[in-house]
Amino acid sequence: MKPIDDFFYIKGNAVSYDSLNLIQLYLPIIGQDAMSLYDYLAHFFDEGQKRHKLSEILNHLQFGMKRLEEAASVLEAMELLELYESSGVYYFRLKQPLTRDFFLAHPAYRRLLANRIGDVAVQELALQLPKNARNISKKFSDVFDHLETDKASVQTRPAPRLDLDNFQRLMQRDGLQFKDEKKDIIALYSLAEKYDLNWFALYNLAKETAINHFISPQRMTVKKQQMAKAQRQKQQDEIFSKEEQVILRETKSAEAELFLAKIKKVRRARVTSDEKKILEDLAQMSFLDEVINVMVLYTFSKTKSANLNKAYIMKIANDFSYQRIVSAEEAVLKMRSFSERKTDVKSKQSKAAKTNVPEWSNPDYKNETTAEELEELAEFKKRTLAQLRKDGE
Incomplete structure (x- = not known):
């Protein structure tokens, strides 16, 4: 903003100003x-009715922009304000x-106030x-039950999660x-809201992470983070093959120049000044090192050279x-989708009708890597990943 x-x-x-x-x-x-x-x-x-500038608020309240954003965040957190954005307009x-009743019945709000x-x-x-007062007020159903009224339409403020x-x-019981x-x-309360937990799920988490029968919100947070990480890892295991998981682990573990040096070590070569310039150019394109490393590995696996193409x-x-x-x-x-497209193209070409005209006479003919070369490149990738794992130990 x-x-x-x-x-x-x-x-x-x-709104009615309360x-x-x-x-x-x-x-x-x-x-x-x-x-x-x-x-x-x-x-x-x-x-x-009309468009305003945020500067109008700043001028009137004698705020700076930082104070305005912090004040808005507090109001949003306390559900006094909702901020929307569309096409650059707020x-x-x-x-x-x-x-008062709803506020003091809200466990987090009451504790914050206390x-x-x-x-x-x-x-x-x-x-x-x-003392000893008894509520004898009529209920909605006592008065309006004879009417065809949708009781669900009678809205109240939602109860705290x-x-x-x-x-x-349950704390007393256990x-x-x-x-x-x-x-x-x-x-x-923050944990329940952040991780969308009902009170029972939250209690089970508290019980599991308690320290000597004392509830520990810090350990509860760590446990939820661990569970989320495990879920992400499970999803990644389902998406990526074992070889791709090795590639991800290695490309994330080293800076681009060090990663390049490890790969060149497999080919008994050293990083040149031109290659350093290539890495710098890629960084200037706003690529992170982990993405650059994937590009480097894939390039070496597809080119028969000791130097980066x-x-x-x-x-x-x-x-x-x-x-x-x-x-x-x-x-x-x-890169996987790129390889799959190439495989599909080759498969379609192999199924095409055979002809007596030599392939090389076709003006669109492109010489493809031989099976032996593909096998050699696959072996190179295997050796490279093995060397990266060894160097990382």
Whole structure:
């Protein structure tokens, strides 16, 4: 976002300004900058009638761009603002603050507020019903049951993902404890949201990673990261062959010049100044070393030379640049598809009707690598990968 960027208010998004709950409940958490931004957007709302510049907000609030972005992020995190973007134009959607009951029933919000103003102050803000009071209010079904009304259309604010009551009930059953209840509950809520976990799945994760019966959000996070990494590895194993997995591992483990030196070592050669310039040119094209290494390996496997073939590798590089190849995985898949296309072409040619006219008399005839040469190139790739693994040990 830049000061010259345009924004609109979203039509039909007028909200009732709830100053009481904003000041009592939200302000201690979001801070003055976010509060000022919310106030500005609420009071300058124009039903999306005209285009505005972000500089208008900066000038009025006396903010810099960094403070504006940080304030907007806080409002977004507290579900007071949603930011949309379309064709370089931003759209602000304000959201109504939670009522006091919903806010204090939200485990993360209540703990955040308690961290700022203390448990006693939060308790003072909570609804105080008379002792032994019994709720005798009519329910919706008691009044409107005789009407053909879609009860599902009656909307309430969604309950927090973390059902803290049930979570703590299982904690008591299994003898688990919080080490720092306020911080731990906030961390648990963040984990539930980040990894889309319901309260029961979150509890099982907490139980599995607990330290001496104390819940450890840090170990829970590490466990989820480990599980995600294992899932990515499983997907990669399903996509790539064993040889391709070796290529990926080796191309990601060395800088481009060192990788080239390892390959040339197999052919008893050294890196030349011209080859260093080629690597530099590829880097200037914004390729990462891992992508350059795939191009280098593939070029050597297809050319019978101890030196890097500039014409061949630049042809690959131009194709990669056009296809926006940015990772070793994408590069390997691209080279695989290229090889598969060549195989399909050869297969179709072999199935074509036979003729007595010699192939070399065809003006479009191109001399292809012989089976012996292909076998030799495959053996070279095998030796190269073996040498790379040896050098990496």
